[in-house]
Amino acid sequence: MDNTDVNVVYSVQHQLPLVMYIAQYFFFTGLSAGSFVISVVATLLGRREFKPIGKITAILAPILLMIAPLNLIADLEQPLRFWHLFIFYNWTSPITYGSFLLTAYPIMGIIYAIMVFTNRQTPAKILGILGVPLAISVHGYTGFILALAKARALWNTAAMPTIFLVSAMVSGIGLVVVIAAARWKWFDKDATPEQRQSDKKLITQLATFMAYTIMLDLFLIVSDILVLLTAHSDAYQAGMLILTGNFAPIFLGVEIFLGSIVPMVLVLGPTRKSMKAIVIASILVNIGVYAMRFVMVIGGQTIPLS
Amino acid sequence: MALAQKRYAMVIDMHRCIGCHACTVACKAEMAVPLEVNATWVKIIEKGPYPSTRRFYLPRLCNNCDNPICVRNCPTQASYKRDDGIVVVDPHRCIGCKYCIASCPYDVRYINPFKNIVEKCYFCQHRVDAGLEPACVEGCPTRAMIFGDRNDSKSEISQLLASNATTVLKEEMETGPNVYYIAADETAMSNVENGINYRTEGAFFKLRL
Ligand code: SF4
Ligand code: SF4
Numbered sequence: 001m002d003n004t005d006v007n008v009v010y011s012v013q014h015q016l017p018l019v020m021y022i023a024q025y026f027f028f029t030g031l032s033a034g035s036f037v038i039s040v041v042a043t044l045l046g047r048r049e050f051k052p053i054g055k056i057t058a059i060l061a062p063i064l065l066m067i068a069p070l071n072l073i074a075d076l077e078q079p080l081r082f083w084h085l086f087i088f089y090n091w092t093s094p095i096t097y098g099s100f101l102l103t104a105y106p107i108m109g110i111i112y113a114i115m116v117f118t119n120r121q122t123p124a125k126i127l128g129i130l131g132v133p134l135a136i137s138v139h140g141y142t143g144f145i146l147a148l149a150k151a152r153a154l155w156n157t158a159a160m161p162t163i164f165l166v167s168a169m170v171s172g173i174g175l176v177v178v179i180a181a182a183r184w185k186w187f188d189k190d191a192t193p194e195q196r197q198s199d200k201k202l203i204t205q206l207a208t209f210m211a212y213t214i215m216l217d218l219f220l221i222v223s224d225i226l227v228l229l230t231a232h233s234d235a236y237q238a239g240m241l242i243l244t245g246n247f248a249p250i251f252l253g254v255e256i257f258l259g260s261i262v263p264m265v266l267v268l269g270p271t272r273k274s275m276k277a278i279v280i281a282s283i284l285v286n287i288g289v290y291a292m293r294f295v296m297v298i299g300g301q302t303i304p305l306s
Numbered sequence: 307m308a309l310a311q312k313r314y315a316m317v318i319d320m321h322r323c324i325g326c327h328a329c330t331v332a333c334k335a336e337m338a339v340p341l342e343v344n345a346t347w348v349k350i351i352e353k354g355p356y357p358s359t360r361r362f363y364l365p366r367l368c369n370n371c372d373n374p375i376c377v378r379n380c381p382t383q384a385s386y387k388r389d390d391g392i393v394v395v396d397p398h399r400c401i402g403c404k405y406c407i408a409s410c411p412y413d414v415r416y417i418n419p420f421k422n423i424v425e426k427c428y429f430c431q432h433r434v435d436a437g438l439e440p441a442c443v444e445g446c447p448t449r450a451m452i453f454g455d456r457n458d459s460k461s462e463i464s465q466l467l468a469s470n471a472t473t474v475l476k477e478e479m480e481t482g483p484n485v486y487y488i489a490a491d492e493t494a495m496s497n498v499e500n501g502i503n504y505r506t507e508g509a510f511f512k513l514r515l
Contacts, residue, residue, distance in 0.1 A: 006493055008500035009350040009361065015343070015416055016504050017407035077402020077422040084401050088382040095381035095405055150375055150479065151411035232478075234497065304503040305413040306349065306366060 016301050021075035023293040026142050027171070028068035030164065030289065033139035034172010036061035036109060038206075040128035043116060049198045053206070056179050058116040062109035065138070069102050094144040097137075105131075105138045139168045146296065153234035154241070154300035159224045166217045171289035173210040174263075174282035177203060181279045200275065207278040210285065211267040214260050221256075238303050247299040250291050259288010312390040314429055315456040315484040316443070317466045318365050320491070322450035325350055325363035332445030333367075336430060342505075343416035345427040346442055351494050362491035365451070367442070368393065368414040368427040369475065372482030376406035376415065385424075390455075391484060394428050397421065411479045429453065456484075 039057035042050040073079050085099040108131050115124035143161030150156045180203050188196060228239035242251040263281035271277035325348055333339060333346040346367040352359050370393045377385045377393060384399035385406050395406075400423040407415045407424065415426040430440035434453075438444070443453045454463035472486040475495055487495070 005353060005355055006498055007352040008498055009352055011349045011498070011500055011503075012344045012347045013342070013502050013505050014413050015407070016506060017404035017417075075403070077404070077417055077424075078400065081399075081401040084382045084384075084399055088384070088399060090381055090383045092378045093381040093405070094379070095403060099381065145405070148379060149405065149409040151409055151413075237497075237499075301408065302504050302506075304497045304499050305411060306497060306503070 011306065014306070016298065018297055018301060019075060020294070020298070021071040023290075023297040025068050025071035025075075026164065026293045026297065027290050028064050028071065029139050029142055030168030030171050030293075031175050031286075032061045032064035032068065032109075032172075033135040033165075034168045034170070035064065035176055036135040036172075037132060037169065038172060038176055039112075039116070040132050043121075043124050043128050046121065046125075049195075049202055052183065052199070053176065053180055053202065055116055056183070057176055058109075058113040060175070060179070061135070062106045062113060065102070065106045065109060094141055094148055098141045098145070101134065101138045101141060105134050108134060136165060140165055146300065151305055152238075152300045153228070153232075153303060154238035154296065157224055157227070159220055159227075163217070163220045163224060166213060166220055167289050167292055170210060170213045170217055171286050173206055173213065174285035174289075177206050177210065177282040178279055178286075180206070181275055181282075184275070203275070203278065204272065207267045207281065208272075210282065211264045214264050214285070218256075218260055234303065238300070241303060242295055242299060246302065247295050251295045251299070254291040255288050255295060258284055259291060260285075263288070311457060312455045313457045313484070314370065314391050314434065314453070315463055315467075315486065316367075316429070316440075317452045317463050317470075317472065317486045317488060318490070319450045319452070319466075319470075319488040320363065321489050322448040323348075323363050323365065324448055324450075325361065326447065328445045328447055329365055329367075329442035329451065332441040333427070336433075336441035337425070337427075339425075340419055343418065343425075345414070345416070345425065349494060351491070351498065353491070353493055362494040364487075364490055364494040365442075366412070366414065367485060368410075369412060369481065369483030369485045370427075370429055372484065373480060375409045375411070375479070375481055379405050379409045381405065388431070392429050392431050392434070393426075394431060395424050395426065397423050397425075400424050411476050411481065412483075 035057040039054050039061060042054035073082050076082060089096045108127065112124060112127040112131055115127060140161045143164035146155035147157065147160040184199050184203060188199060225239050228235045241247055263285045266277045266281040327348050330347050337345055339345050346365065349364040349366055350361060352361050354360060370391060374387060374393050377387055381403060382399050382401055384396045385393065387393050402417065402423055404417065404424065415424050418425045433440060439453050443451045452463050452466055454461040456464050456467060458464060467486060470488045472488055473490055474483040474486055
C-alpha cells in the first residue's frame, strides 16, 4: 500500500523463493517450443526449400528441452528428491502437469527428429501434428505456474500463459533465424546460386514473421499492463514496479525497446534486405525475451506481501 | 457424528498486545528457527503526523488456512492439511521447489538454510498433540494470543470469536485464514513497502550441492 505517513519500525526480510534458474528454465522451454512449432510447419508444408530449416529446428527442440529441466533441478533445495514429483503427484499443482509433460515432450521430439532426418514424411507429419499441442502445453504450463501462484499480482493474470507462449514463439523464431543465417553464411557454400537465393529469401520471411509475432506480443503486454494499472492496489503496484520502479530499466529499456522495437524496425524498416540486420534483430529479440523472463520471475516476487 | 471435527484457530487481541516479541523468541526456541528466517514475527509501524503518532503492532504467523493455496500448489503433497485444520510440511517429502513460498499470500514460509526444506508455523503440532498450547501462546505475557478449537462452543476461542469483531489478513485471497485479529490496524495488516522486504543477494544463481 502506498501510505506516505507510515513508518515501518520493524519487519522482517523474506527470501526470494524462485531465483534465476526458473527464469532461465522458462527461457529454454520457450525456445524449444518455438523451434518445434517452426519445424512442424516446415515439415507440413513439405516444400523442398524448407527442408534445412525443418531439420535444424527438429534437432534444436529436444536438445533445448533437455537443458531446460537441469535448471529446475538445480533450483530444487533437495535435487536428489526430484523423483518425488512422479511418485507423489498432486493434480491441482501445475508443477505436476509439468513434470509429466517435460518427460513426454523430449521423447516425442527425439522420435520426430529421427523421422525428419530419415526422410519418413508421413510419420513425421503425424508426430508433428500430435506434437504441437504437447509443445504448446509444455510451454503454456509454465505460464500457469506463475498465473496460479495467486499471491503475486504481477503473475496472477489470465494473460500470463498466452504472453509466455507468444514470447516463446518470438524467441524460438529468433534462434532459428540466427542458426539458419550461420548455415547460410558458412556451411552453404556448395549450393547453387538459386538455392542460396531461396534460402536467403526464406530467412527474410522468417524474420518478417518474427516481427509480426513481436507485434502480437507487444499488444498482449500492453493490455496486461493497462488492466494491472486499473485493477486492485497490489496489481497497480505491480504495474508501477515495471513501469517506473526498480525493474523499469530492464522492462522498458531491454525488453520493450532493445528486445521488441529495435528488432521490429531492423526487420521491417529500410534494412530489411540486409542479413546482418536480421541476425542482429534476432539476437536482440532473444536478449529481450530473456529479460522478460527475468522481470516476470524476479520482479513479480519483489512486491511486498507483508 | 458425536464429536464435531476439531478446527484449531488462533485469536490475537491487539488491545492486549504490547509488541514485546516474546512470541517470536518462544517460536525461535521451540522450533529451532535459524537466523535470517522467521516463522513468527511482530510487525511494528508508526502512523500519523507528529505529534499525533501511534505505534501499531501485528504478530504474524502462518494462518493455517482452510483453503490453503500452498497445499493446492505443492506438487508432491508434502504440504498437506491435517484433519484438525493444521497445515504441515512433510520434511521427508518436500523437494524444496519453493512453489508454496511463491504462492502463499502471507510470506510466512521459509527455506531452512540448514535442512534445505520448507518450514513454517504448524501451530506447534507436536505440543498441541500432547495437549499443550503453542509456544508463542504460552510465551505471551499479556495473553494476547488465544489458541483453541473453534468448533467447540465452550472453548475460550469460540467465545471470543462470537463476542468480538474480528478480521483476518487478506480475506480477498479466499484462503480462509484461521488466525483472527481483534482490533488490528488496517495499515499494519496491508502490504507496506519498506525498501528491504526481500533479500536479493545470492538470489540469482546459488548452487546447492
Ligand atoms: S498462510 Fe500461507 S502457508 Fe499458511 S496455510 Fe495459508 S497459504 Fe499456506
Ligand atoms: S517446496 Fe516442498 S512443500 Fe513447498 S511446494 Fe515444493 S515440495 Fe511442496
